[in-house]
Amino acid sequence: MRWISDVDGCFFTCSCPADQKVRCTLNLLRTGAKDWWRLATSSYSAEQRAAMSWEEFSEMYRSQYVPLVEQERLAQEYLDLRQGFEMVMEITKMFTERDMFCPEFAASEQARMTRYLSMLKMDIKQFVSTQRYGTLFEMQKDSRRSEIEIDL
Template identity: 55%
Template structure:
């Protein structure tokens, strides 16, 4: 499956992606539950490998082999996705506003930060919040669209952004009258 390796990057979003990729590999390969930690431990590199050795230095071989996948994930989250960072990313999500950013950038940030706000799991909650994030020249347009998913809402936002850009371009093309 060639899952991505992990090298102690101090970025909780990258760490969450890595954990998600590992879980995806387990699912795809039908990895037996008792082998998941053993498989996951082949992916950390250098400093993150050192972290695992340090965490388990006092474990016996049997104790180390008995670490469950859930225990491993909790240990990993504690180290690479600390609670303070999760709270900060949730705060960024809750107060996210599109000012000068493109729809593409806001979409990316919105999606990344959603992982840290479990109360925004439902599609309707995400739609409502995404509307509050949109620029004032985009929000009224997309609010009137019938969008059943966040993806549809983001696409409508992009269409509106393109329309605004075209209008500005056309205004620059009109010769001024003397």
């Protein structure tokens, strides 16, 4: 999934047109992944391969390289994540890593913010929940600030 995220980042940097994303990605596949693609699309026509969207490719890739049992384990970790003795920066890093693997639970910025708030320690959560945030980043920044103030 990090590879997909890295490739997606390259698309953003290069302003890659949507209809060229899969074609560009195919040039990045190596050894086993190249073989997987060839076999997975062997029954597709040239037109079907050319028409495949980045979202369709990503889903195929994910189902191949992140087995369902692993997806379920990662989703459970994401849902079970709670701040214990970790500092906000540490738990935020753990949250961000798991968030990447669970797009179904992070469908919107608001969903991410709700999930993030639910995993914070009670004293930080009490402070953060009284504020209004437009982005998860703002909430994370304020959570860190709150932690520092509590520790003083």
